[in-house]
Amino acid sequence: xxxxxxxxxxxxxxxxxxxxxxxxxxxxxxxxxxxxxxxxxxxxxxxxxxxxxxxxxxxxxxxxxxxxxxxxxxxxxxxxxxxxxxxxxxxxxxxxxxxxxxxxxxxxxxxxxxxxxxxxxxxxxxxxxxxxxxxxxxxxxxxxxxxxxxxxxxxxxxxxxxxxxxxxxxxxxxxxxxxxxxxxxxxxxxxxxxxxxxxxxxxxxxx
Amino acid sequence: xxxxxxxxxxxxxxxxxxxxxxxxxxxxxxxxxxxxxxxxxxxxxxxxxxxxxxxxxxxxxxxxxxxxxxxxxxxxxxxxxxxxxxxxxxxxxxxxxxxxxxxxxxxxxxxxxxxxxxxxxxxxxxxxxxxxxxxxxxxxxxxxxxxxxxxxxxxxxxxxxxxxxxxxxxxxxxxxxxxxxxxxxxxxxxxxxxxxxxxxxxxxxxxxxxxxxxxxxxxxxxxxxxxxxxxxxxxxxxxxxxxxxxxxxxxxxxxxxxxxxxxxxxxx
Numbered sequence: 001x002x003x004x005x006x007x008x009x010x011x012x013x014x015x016x017x018x019x020x021x022x023x024x025x026x027x028x029x030x031x032x033x034x035x036x037x038x039x040x041x042x043x044x045x046x047x048x049x050x051x052x053x054x055x056x057x058x059x060x061x062x063x064x065x066x067x068x069x070x071x072x073x074x075x076x077x078x079x080x081x082x083x084x085x086x087x088x089x090x091x092x093x094x095x096x097x098x099x100x101x102x103x104x105x106x107x108x109x110x111x112x113x114x115x116x117x118x119x120x121x122x123x124x125x126x127x128x129x130x131x132x133x134x135x136x137x138x139x140x141x142x143x144x145x146x147x148x149x150x151x152x153x154x155x156x157x158x159x160x161x162x163x164x165x166x167x168x169x170x171x172x173x174x175x176x177x178x179x180x181x182x183x184x185x186x187x188x189x190x191x192x193x194x195x196x197x198x199x200x201x202x203x204x205x206x207x
Numbered sequence: 208x209x210x211x212x213x214x215x216x217x218x219x220x221x222x223x224x225x226x227x228x229x230x231x232x233x234x235x236x237x238x239x240x241x242x243x244x245x246x247x248x249x250x251x252x253x254x255x256x257x258x259x260x261x262x263x264x265x266x267x268x269x270x271x272x273x274x275x276x277x278x279x280x281x282x283x284x285x286x287x288x289x290x291x292x293x294x295x296x297x298x299x300x301x302x303x304x305x306x307x308x309x310x311x312x313x314x315x316x317x318x319x320x321x322x323x324x325x326x327x328x329x330x331x332x333x334x335x336x337x338x339x340x341x342x343x344x345x346x347x348x349x350x351x352x353x354x355x356x357x358x359x360x361x362x363x364x365x366x367x368x369x370x371x372x373x374x375x376x377x378x379x380x381x382x383x384x385x386x387x388x389x390x391x392x393x394x395x396x397x398x399x400x401x402x403x404x405x406x407x408x409x410x411x412x413x414x415x416x417x418x419x420x421x422x423x424x425x426x427x428x429x430x431x432x433x434x435x436x437x438x439x440x441x442x443x444x445x446x447x448x449x450x451x452x453x454x455x456x457x458x459x460x461x462x463x464x465x466x467x468x469x470x471x472x473x474x475x
Contacts, residue, residue, distance in 0.1 A: 019257075021250035021349075028246045032239065037232040050234075054242060061249045128229040147223045148230050179218035182225055 006071035007031060013070045016060070024064065028057050031075065035082055038149040041132065042086045052089065056082045076158040079149060083141075083159065131181035138162075139174030146171055248353045255350075288327055288336045297343075304350070314355025318362050321347035325370055344370075 007030040015023025032053055039049035039056075059081050060074075067074060132140050138160070145156040146167075153171070157164045234242075286292035300320045304313050324344040331337045348366065351359050 019250060019254055021247045021254070024250045025243050025247045028243055029239070032242055033234050034232040036234055037227075037230040041226075041230045050238060050242075054245060057242070057246050058249055061246060061253050125229045128225045132226070132229075143222070143226065147219075147226045148232065150232070175218050175222045178222045178225070182221060 006075065008071050010070050013074055016064050016074055017067050019061075019064050024057075024061055027060070027074065031078060032057065034149045035078065038079070038144055039082060039086065041129075041144050041148055043089060044129075048089070052082065052085045055085055072152075072155060072158075075151065076155045079145060079151065079155070079159045128178075128182060131178055134181060135174050135177055139170050139177070142167055142170040143174045143178065251349055251353050288331060288340065310354045311358060314351045314359045315362075317347045317351035317354060318359060318366065321351065321366055322369075325366065 008027055012023045012026050016027055035056065036049050036053040039052045040046055043049055043052065056078060060078060067077060132143065135143065141160060142156055145151045145159055146153065151159065153164050153167050156171075157167045160167065162170075286296045300316075300323075304316050304320075321344050324340045324347065328337055328340040328344070331340060348363060351363065
């Protein structure tokens, strides 16, 4: 498949389609990290992201025998389910207006050297998160799937229901905007919660 | 920096590194292990849940059968692999688990049957028989783990030690990449290699985000005792036969499997 190399092979995919516990466990092992990171970028609450990730994989366990295709299709399917879980969660939360957004706790910067040096303090990390919320919902979603989850452009196209060209265009514009914000440090921290609420609602209505 | 001269690949590297720093795709080893256990247990549960109709029919038949055939069941319980009554022994084991209403009791049954496989493997002389026993041993251990959780950890460790003492150092968890399988000596106990999935992946995209599982064909046991086998020979008892099994209430055939863990049966 064009794009990113798959983290598991056709044999594992066949095992998943057969409901093999070893194969499902292996897919969880290699995909739960990126999937949980993607979910964290959506819901901001690490524990909630963990729960949504588990729920997503449990749906894989229950639905795996209906799946067709190989690693590409399985990974795309997982992220579609994750996306749907986020939307369901946001809809449920919108019916509970008293519920406050949970602020992200500080997380360690784990990247080694190179560009991560530019983002090693928590203020910067918070600004990055806020900057992502400044993008259009489509741009932010494409960046989350491409750069946080590590999906290929065709996989992202499959997840978001757009053409590969549209995905690349959204990525290009999103990257340019986000890079500009990061370089200039123009995103104020106090806009964080407000923009999240707005982008969440926009996301719900746009999907 | 002059935006007119910014390399787009630089932008992408910066944004990628920034996003990965903000949302690192790593998790604590605790979360990872816990999640893997949940998924593995759910997969095993799903596997067993998919065979309830066959299982309950077998359970009902066998419950009736071994209530009536105490003597025969005892003879079957002593059978070794290759004996005509051995398949009946395995069917009875599955039925006993299926009709046990308490998960803890069912877990202990699974452990008892795992121990039986160890005993049988200790006298098995043929590699295919040993492999089959090893596979069934692991299935019982998996089922006991799912049913009993932490309550049976000590017993599982004891079985592992027993297994090790009897001449094998193979793991019992049987991960996909278990390279130790090739080191199994003839007729020693270890998980047998699983067959490669036969259906090649199709290139068709998956329709829809929320599929519903469809029933898959359920494997049938090799023997379903629906009538009393007459004139069955007596066979030597295995070492475990001297240990009485936990008290089990055998309901009458109409008993339906309970939701959740009720479907736990290790394959035969």
